[in-house]
Amino acid sequence: MGNQMTEMLKGTLEGIVLAILARRSAYGYEITTWLRDRGFSDIAEGTVYALLVRIEQRGFVDVEKVPSEKGPPRKVYSINTKGREQLAEFWGTWDVLAERIDHLRDNDNPQNEGA
Template sequence: MGNQMTEMLKGTLEGIVLAILARRSAYGYEITAWLRDRGFSDIAEGTIYALLVRVEQRGFVDVEKVPSEKGPPRKVYSLNAKGRDQLAEFWRTWSVLAERIEQLHRNDDHHDEGA
């Protein structure tokens, strides 16, 4: 991913992670692996863990410690009601923003044709 993609992703990563957790509970490495499998290869595990700490502090997720076969227990995150509200707000904002960006893009295309 290019630098521009990385910068854009920073602003949307919280919403993306909440959307993943809306599907099912997961721990940090699972979320990172899911993202990498879908082409978000530049996302560092540390980025996801820092984000998970933030959404936990903001009260968007419930956390359960689950025993691990290797090492300490894993923190499994699941989206709670406050997190679902935050995700709904993310999708509303995303829709408005995407629509406006697409409108700019279409207008830009038309401008190019007239040049």
């Protein structure tokens, strides 16, 4: 992934993870795998775990420790009401930014000049 993609992803990763958790509860490795399977191959596991700590501290998720067949219990994250509100705000912001960026791109296209 290029540097520009990495920087953009940093700004949106919280919303992306909340969107994943809105689909179903998951633990850190599952989230990382889901992201990698969908083309976010350069996301480090540590980045996801650090983000999960932050969203837990901000009160966006509930955490349950679930026994694991191998090793210590897993922390399973579930989005809560506050997290759903944050996700709704993320999507609203995303829509506004995407619309403005699309408008810039469309107006920057030389074929559209004079139209």
